[in-house]
Amino acid sequence: MSESDRRSPRSGLDVRMKLCVVLAVLWGLGVAGRLYHLQVERHDHYAQRASRQHEIEVALDAPRGTIYDARGRELAVSVRVESVVANPSRIEDPAGAAAALAPVLGARARDLEALLSSDRGFVFVARKVEPQVAAAVRELDLEGVWFEEESRRYYPMGRLAANVLGFVGTDSKGLAGIESQYDELVAGQMVRRRTLRDGRRGRLAVPGAMATQAVPGADLHLTLDAALQHMAESELERAIDQWDAKAGIVVMLDVEDSAVLAMASAPTFDPNRFGDSAPEVWRNRAVMDAYEPGSTFKMVTAAAALDALAVHPDDRFDCELGGVRLAGTFIGDHKPFGVLSFREVIEKSSNVGVIKAALRTGSEPLYRTIVGFGFGQRTGIDLPGESAGIVRPMERWRGLATAYASFGHGLSITPLQLANAYAALANGGRLNRPYVVRAVDRGEGIEAVERPEPARLELSPATLQGLSRLLEGVVERGTGQLAAIPGYRVAGKTGTAEKSDRTGYSATARLATFVGFVPARAPRLVAVVMLDEPRRSTGGGVVAAPVFQAMVGEALLYLGIAPERDALEQTARFVRLPRQSAPVAGATMVAAAGGGRP
Numbered sequence: 039m040s041e042s043d044r045r046s047p048r049s050g051l052d053v054r055m056k057l058c059v060v061l062a063v064l065w066g067l068g069v070a071g072r073l074y075h076l077q078v079e080r081h082d083h084y085a086q087r088a089s090r091q092h093e094i095e096v097a098l099d100a101p102r103g104t105i106y107d108a109r110g111r112e113l114a115v116s117v118r119v120e121s122v123v124a125n126p127s128r129i130e131d132p133a134g135a136a137a138a139l140a141p142v143l144g145a146r147a148r149d150l151e152a153l154l155s156s157d158r159g160f161v162f163v164a165r166k167v168e169p170q171v172a173a174a175v176r177e178l179d180l181e182g183v184w185f186e187e188e189s190r191r192y193y194p195m196g197r198l199a200a201n202v203l204g205f206v207g208t209d210s211k212g213l214a215g216i217e218s219q220y221d222e223l224v225a226g227q228m229v230r231r232r233t234l235r236d237g238r239r240g241r242l243a244v245p246g247a248m249a250t251q252a253v254p255g256a257d258l259h260l261t262l263d264a265a266l267q268h269m270a271e272s273e274l275e276r277a278i279d280q281w282d283a284k285a286g287i288v289v290m291l292d293v294e295d296s297a298v299l300a301m302a303s304a305p306t307f308d309p310n311r312f313g314d315s316a317p318e319v320w321r322n323r324a325v326m327d328a329y330e331p332g333s334t335f336k337m338v339t340a341a342a343a344l345d346a347l348a349v350h351p352d353d354r355f356d357c358e359l360g361g362v363r364l365a366g367t368f369i370g371d372h373k374p375f376g377v378l379s380f381r382e383v384i385e386k387s388s389n390v391g392v393i394k395a396a397l398r399t400g401s402e403p404l405y406r407t408i409v410g411f412g413f414g415q416r417t418g419i420d421l422p423g424e425s426a427g428i429v430r431p432m433e434r435w436r437g438l439a440t441a442y443a444s445f446g447h448g449l450s451i452t453p454l455q456l457a458n459a460y461a462a463l464a465n466g467g468r469l470n471r472p473y474v475v476r477a478v479d480r481g482e483g484i485e486a487v488e489r490p491e492p493a494r495l496e497l498s499p500a501t502l503q504g505l506s507r508l509l510e511g512v513v514e515r516g517t518g519q520l521a522a523i524p525g526y527r528v529a530g531k532t533g534t535a536e537k538s539d540r541t542g543y544s545a546t547a548r549l550a551t552f553v554g555f556v557p558a559r560a561p562r563l564v565a566v567v568m569l570d571e572p573r574r575s576t577g578g579g580v581v582a583a584p585v586f587q588a589m590v591g592e593a594l595l596y597l598g599i600a601p602e603r604d605a606l607e608q609t610a611r612f613v614r615l616p617r618q619s620a621p622v623a624g625a626t627m628v629a630a631a632g633g634g635r636p
Contacts, residue, residue: 099188100227101189101255102217105216105260106258107262113193113199114217119166119172120172120186120188121166121188122139122162123186124154124161126154133147136151138180142175163183188210191210193309199262199302201301201322204216205217256478257479258479259478261473265596267301269589270589271288274288274585277581282574284571285304287303287453289456290457290565290589292562295473296461296473302324322421325424330447332445332549333534334552334553337509340508346400348403351379351380351508352381354377360373362393362394389445393441404440411495412493417452417471419471420474428450447535457565466502467497471489506558506559507529509529509554510529518583520579535551536548547571549570550581551566551567551568552579556590562594563597568582
């Protein structure tokens with residue numbers, strides 16, 4: 039046997055071993071490459087998949103701050119409730135689970151099935167459910183379905199001040215009113231919480247997951263007084279029912295700084311169940327809706343005329359027994375009047391007399407006074423959706439614009455603007471910015487909200503005092519006698535504005551208004567009452583003035599504002615309408631004295 043033959047088996051073995059080594063090395067390199075690919079290159083992808091299967095991040099709402107009235111009563115609070123949540127990847131039968139949940143949650147089974155069939159690791163099935171609903175879901179004991187605690191807004195006084203407070207959606211975002219205006223401040227800071235779940239649906243805490251807590255929102259302290267708000271809403275609803283009105287509005291301000299003491303809109307709604315009401319009733323009519331003011335605007339014309347020294351209260355005006363013709367157009371009065379002093383023109387609310395006073399004054403002084411009282415611009419109140427109304431620029435006044443504007447036609451204003459203008463008259467000429475939030479508590483003590491400096495009316499003190507006396511006469515002897523409050527002097531003005539429709543002005547639809555302040559010579563309160571389209575009677579002196587009398591009379595007692603000794607004599611001449619019946623004979627006589635559209 040040759041030497042080469044003896045080495046041949048060993049040589050073959052060496053080749054095989056080398057081949058095995060090479061294969062082992064290649065296998066190792068392959069495994070290492072695969073591990074590198076999975077653990078390095080695809081690390082984020084698989085980590086996210088694992089996280090979705092075992093770890094859930096839940097965004098939980100922070101408790102919203104509490105809203106208090108002027109005396110510390112809770113108007114809006116946050117309560118803890120449960121939300122129904124699920125991990126679709128752990129639900130083997132989405133159709134069966136949806137069919138079981140649908141009747142309990144009041145939802146459609148097909149919508150729930152689509153939700154429970156998704157590829158997400160976490161879904162909200164129903165947010166912030168009632169306790170009885172949560173209990174019913176819990177009894178179903180469904181795989182992959184559990185509960186998370188959240189915060190829900192609750193309004194303990196129900197409908198009270200609903201149009202001012204607004205409401206909050208299921209995502210804890212303010213959707214109207216103060217809740218919307220101050221949402222960022224009240225909402226607080228949401229927390230994102232991580233949770234692990236085991237195969238038995240048990241919850242395992244993640245280290246550090248509970249370290250970060252939701253930060254509650256700031257508390258708000260309002261100028262609104264719940265008791266005054268209740269008075270306003272009760273009297274307004276009673277009047278709407280009595281006069282079969284379409285809607286109604288009340289605004290009550292503090293004369294000194296235009297703080298809102300009460301603001302009511304009717305019809306209204308329950309913010310705890312806002313979805314049950316039509317969006318139409320969510321509006322804050324006092325701020326959002328603008329109307330032609332009618333005869334309540336004669337105060338502005340009188341202010342311009344008196345301040346320009348164009349008219350003296352004792353000047354005589356021929357009211358031409360029912361109407362005046364200007365530029366070929368006949369403008370009628372609400373009833374025939376002969377010769378009246380300007381004082382009587384305001385007391386009896388003669389359109390013709392006021393037109394003649396405005397023409398004597400001139401368009402420019404009248405326009406300056408209108409703008410000076412804040413009409414045609416937003417008041418700047420801290421509520422959303424405020425309307426500026428409509429006052430055309432002076433350069434666009436044509437033809438009979440001055441005549442019509444003198445008695446509140448051809449322009450539009452909001453109830454809040456009207457109340458604020460009368461407050462400026464009553465407080466000596468300061469046109470304040472109305473406000474609802476007085477102070478904020480961010481957890482470090484209550485801090486008052488800074489208020490801007492008020493604007494000043496360009497009217498002399500003598501004009502303001504004389505105008506107040508004219509408005510006292512409206513209540514003492516004129517169209518506003520049903521607004522008289524025993525023991526107090528009341529200054530105010532009635533108004534009955536025609537409403538426009540598709541053909542121009544409606545033959546029947548009216549806006550009945552009374553606006554006034556009290557005590558007239560040391561004013562504390564100013565209030566506007568509007569009834570939209572009353573059907574049983576339309577005059578502001580008959581329909582709106584008694585609401586002012588009842589509501590403000592209660593408010594004076596509640597606030598402890600003492601009667602005026604020298605005003606007690608008015609009690610003997612006090613006339614009041616019955617609340618739930620047609621006018622009695624005495625009231626009818628008073629209404630006839632003022633006419634149907636004062």
